[in-house]
Amino acid sequence: MSEENLLDPEKPYGPLNVGDLEIIVDREGCIGASACIPPADKTFTLNDEGKAVILATASEDSEDDIIDAARACPVLAIKIRKNGKDLI
Numbered sequence: 542m543s544e545e546n547l548l549d550p551e552k553p554y555g556p557l558n559v560g561d562l563e564i565i566v567d568r569e570g571c572i573g574a575s576a577c578i579p580p581a582d583k584t585f586t587l588n589d590e591g592k593a594v595i596l597a598t599a600s601e602d603s604e605d606d607i608i609d610a611a612r613a614c615p616v617l618a619i620k621i622r623k624n625g626k627d628l629i
């Protein structure tokens with residue numbers, strides 16, 4: 542994975558805004574299970590540390606797909622907020 546594929550190389554884990562969503566990956570909590578990737582593979586990938594990071598193409602996934610990805614995480618390491626409200 543190259544840094545230029547990241548939405549923001551300074552903040553690979555967020556918090557970052559994608560459309561109306563704010564995405565945060567808990568770097569410490571992420572165990573690299575990669576269950577988040579199939580539902581939203583334009584949004585999440587694993588970096589060299591085996592942690593989920595947010596891709597520049599994230600806006601190509603739908604909100605529902607991104608939310609599904611967060612729900613798929615076995616340790617709920619992805620937090621999603623919308624309009625200041627925690628969705629997950």
Ligand code: SF4
Nearest residue numbers: 571572574575577614
């Ligand atoms: S599913 Fe959860 S633990 Fe697995 S890579 Fe994604 S964020 Fe990390």
